Amino acid sequence: MTIWYNILAAVNEVSKDLQSKDMLIDVAIEQVQGLIAYFEKYRETGFAEAMINAKKLAIEMEIDPVFPKKRQVRRKRHFDENEGESSQPTEQSAEESFRVHYFLYIIDQAIGSLKRRFEEYQAYDDIFGFLFTSERLNSMDNNKLKDSCDRLQNFLKKDELFDVDGDALLVELKLLRERLPKEIKTSIDILNYLKRMRCFPTASVAYRILLTIPITVASAERSFSKLKLLKSYLRSTMLQERLNGLALISIESDFLDKIDYEVLIDDFAAKNARRAIFK
Incomplete structure (x- = not known):
């Protein structure tokens, strides 16, 4: 314990x-x-x-x-074994x-x-490390920055299409390093600054992708924790549709607190009644 x-x-x-x-x-x-x-x-x-x-x-x-001692079970020696072969190995303490x-x-x-x-x-x-903080961005020389931009372009490329143009990103980041205020350090602060400036489109896309990755990971971990609670601990015979619905309700509980359930229930009952009439 x-x-x-x-x-x-x-x-x-x-x-x-x-x-x-x-x-x-x-x-x-x-x-x-x-x-x-x-x-x-x-x-x-x-x-x-x-x-x-x-x-x-x-x-x-x-x-x-x-520590409780385990009972030692001595193996019976076979008739064709020598005395040394049947000796027990040195026993560890409990x-x-x-x-x-x-x-x-x-x-x-x-x-x-x-x-x-x-x-x-x-x-x-x-892949994204050079965008994490303004300190890391400013510490890179032009050659390392170009290599990082090209690596990010290749990582986000599919067939002949890519989300980020490495050359355009390099130009924007060089200019951004000169204009970025000293108090802005984290990636989220940099993205908010880019939104206000509205003149760094490629850099904005790169930072949006960077900041989306951890949210995806965290949402997946929260989903698995809720699914384990609903499926394993409380019910073991629940169907997949109901399980997905309950997991979604649990994860988005803050949003659902603002919804009036009575209105939704009344609308659902009215729709079912109209369907029954037409049938």
Whole structure:
């Protein structure tokens, strides 16, 4: 319980940030990278700390703070085995066995999952990273900026069509770096500035695409969490149509609070009545 509390407490804070509507990819990368570093450190020192806390809790609850020993089952030696072949390997203590087969297994699974997520975000960083902040945009020379614009054009290209013209984006970003106020630093602030200026069409498209990506990821994670609650925990025989409807209602609850359900129900009943009359 102590181990799971420490794991879930760390994951919960980062998970909330990743599912927020205004989450940015550069922030998500820092959050996931920090969580990976936390688990790697926790892998080395966490078990000893958890043991100390668990023993204190066990004493307070008047529970003997020891690991139960498993009953050893001795294998019967076959007639054709030598004495040395049937000897049992060195047995681990109950505490060490728990650390190796339970604690380390859980932490390694968490680190592996986070690294896969980090690689996904890192792929977006390689494509859109130069647009994340004004600091990164200003730190690039013209050659690196051109390479980044060409890479973004190729990434957003399909057949002979592309959403962003790399050459046009390069020209606009060079001009934008000279005109961008010092207090504007994040990508969302840059996009709001571009909306006011109305003279950077290609850069505006690039920043719109950049800021759409994290919203898509967060919406998907919120959807899966709601679907799991509705389908697995409350009902196991629900049809897909009803499940989709309930998930949508739960996700868009803020919008639905403003709707008058009575009017919708009356309209639906009236339509059904008219259909029955015509039939």
